[in-house]
Amino acid sequence: MANNSVVVQPDGRVVPQDAEKARTPFSEFWRKFKKQRLAVVAGCFIILLFIISLIGPYITPYSAIEPDYDNILSPPTLKHLAGTDAYGRDIFSRIIEGTRISLFVGLTSVLVGAIGGTFLGLISGFYGKWVDSVIMRFCDVLFAFPGILLAIGIIAILGPGLENVIIAVAIFSIPIFARIVRSSTLSLKATMYVEAARSIGASPRRIIFKHIFPGTLSSIIVYFTMRIGTSILTAASLSFLGLGAQPPSPEWGAMLSSGRDFLNTAPHVTFFPGFAIFLTVLAFNLLGDGLRDALDPKMKDE
């Protein structure tokens, strides 16, 4: 609590700092977030994953693609930390390579879904009436196809492949973001400051992007984080089903799928990629939980 008596704001103003008051929204968020040790650990783990996905190819001890027929299905040893697969490839190296794929798929698909859904949600909530009805009916229909089914339907149209998995997962993220953003838009629309902005003649676009969008941001951030976990999981499932990344890609779901045949003799081939998926998804979910508690404690579990 021993604070300096003044603090320089980012915009250059010097304001007296009272330990209890004068907190910026960010420092308030950080104070609450810091308390959630699990979420902080998860956040650090995710940063580590991003670093791995950037420098992955430079640190892998073995090639992720080249077969080594002298070392087939070797159990974990000091040489091969996670053992080798049916082609003698080092599983640890492949998992490191696969980090990039999983993060890329998770991030891009949710980003596309979030942008599309946020846009629809803002419009739907702000304009109401028939626009709202049309968009919400559209979401209802997407929701009528439970979970991964919609993605499978989309892939049945587009054909298997990682790009199509991204598109499919993005599309099935859209209605989720649309609903959340719509409901916070509705409550923000009713608040005073939007009323005030409207009365001084601000254009709808200005009201939406200057006044409403920032208010919806905290729930978007929370769901964004949580959806990344779900998306990585969905993408891995699709690859496992043979609809996504195809061998020899070191995508974790595809790796796991190819290990199925050796479950009796070499369970490590399925164990390690699955464990990587689990840890990564867990980290995003824990981070999402922590962000939710710090940003918006009223928000409920989905």
Next chain:
Amino acid sequence: MFTYLMRRLLGVVPILLIVSIFVFLFVHLIPGDPARLVAGPDASQQDVELVREQLGLDKPLAVQYIAFVGKLLQGDLGTSMKTNRPVFDEIAARFMPTFWLTVWSMAWAIIFGLLIGVISATKRNKWQDYAGMFGAVSGISLPSFWLGLMLIQLFSVKLGLFPTGGNDTWKGYVLPSLTLGAGVAAVIARFARSSLMDILKEDYIRTGRAKGLKENIVVWKHALKNAMIPVITMTGLQFGFLLGGSIVVETVFSWPGLGRLLIDSVSFRDYPVIQAELLLFALEFILINLIVDILYAVMNPQIRYE
């Protein structure tokens, strides 16, 4: 109550309509000539034209759609391109295994989910709560195919307690339903905890305690019945997750159900079957949501007496 039911039933109609249009358009969304798709890549141009005429693909879309719905209402879902049998028969044979798998998964997911949720809510910020909630967040993060394979590895390969797949005996249900229910149990636990914690702050809970009731009765009778109202809605939504999840789990456990049929059909490009499955899954999901709404009304006197 009656008006509420009617309103809900009528609300389903437009969704059904749009879903059927979506599913109908499905074949037309696939790049390429639908007649060629149905006839198969090796068919001659003549055969393609024949198929086009047989299926009415040369008529305007609206006419085709009406014909599609008409057939649908008679239970005619077309013919499988892989087996040449009616799609209806193909699906009918696969329906019950999936049905029972989801029912068992849901049953144990509800029991364990509620139990963990209630314990976590009543032991708030104690070790039981932390353990329960960490278990729950792990549960929603587990890839079901991985969990399934690990369970097989442990209980089938190593211990030999349960079969690795198939639904011949009750033993065959244990591992698949555990795998499929894990995620749902986790979601129910988290949701039950948060809604029970909200309810425990209510004034009428204090009234119950002031009456001299045991804490167990306050929680399990007074609080839980109220907390169940949102939990049921949410559990209904999870059925969708189960239906989707069953696709993966059936593949892992070689389960002769709808999910595996769908994956086989996607790899075989058996479009009539895919189409029928999409429709069936959507229908089931809509139906379950309807049942949930009715349950919700039954639980909540405020709606029941409107």
Next chain:
Amino acid sequence: MDNKLLEIENLKTYFFTDSGRVPAVNGVDLFIREGETLGIVGESGCGKSVTSLSVMRLLAHTPGRVVDGSIRFAGMDLLSLPESKMREIRGNEIAMIFQEPMTSLNPVYKIGDQIGEAVRLHLKYDKKKARERVIQMLKLVGIPRAEEIVDEYPHQLSGGMRQRIMIAMAMSCEPKLLIADEPTTALDVTIQAQILDLMRKLKEERGTAIMLITHDLGVVAEMCDRVVVMYAGKVVEEADVFDIFENPKHPYTQGLLHSIPKLRRKTERLQSIPGNVPTPGNMPSGCKFAPRCSHAMDVCREQEPDLLQIASGHRCRCFLYQNDLAKEA
């Protein structure tokens, strides 16, 4: 007749929060005789409700904890009773009604089940007998169509009716003490009068002692035999109801009385006490009321006065009178 039913001594109830320990009740002494109505008066946040919850031992699910003092009820030390014994007292010997009738009844159970629950628990009645008792209680509290209302749900009733239900529930096991925490605050004025009439009638018929928590001095004048005035977690004055209104001693009590609108003097401006109740984190040293007190002396800001007897049955926590006593001595 000096038969003390409830006696609270030096009660200290603190709340333990993230930002530290908050003394909500900080040394309360009071007692209630059998069959007597004691009014507890004070602004919101002065610790009235926490005192009542401490008596009921209903703080277990809040961050609050009784840290010191004793609560004796009918010869028992409530604070040292095991929880199972305490449950036999709650709703049976001490019953409580709350401020919010709209939210104090469980929305998913029928009225009859909710009242009957207490009857079956404490009086060991079977289902049929409990139902008869419930109907009898509903009639007693003036509910029309009692035989039908037993099978209705709370949301079908108005706020006034629900408060009658709460009273019926509280009185159903013939408690010796009824704690009423702002029972009429949330109700319309006409309904308020009806509820107060009902409580007075029940008290006279059954000899139930009442601890009436309120911030409304009009309610006190109408209902109470004695009054305890609380400020910042402490009792500042205690006297019978006539003395409080005719001869208030503590400057805070005087301020409260001045802030009641009086019909006869229309032209006069309403007086209010300047300032606010100090928040628990920012308690002044010395007398907690000193910063708002027009009579404050130097000693008030340094030392805290004790609650001392200034006349028979009249106690006051203020240096103004303690100097008198000192002079006399």
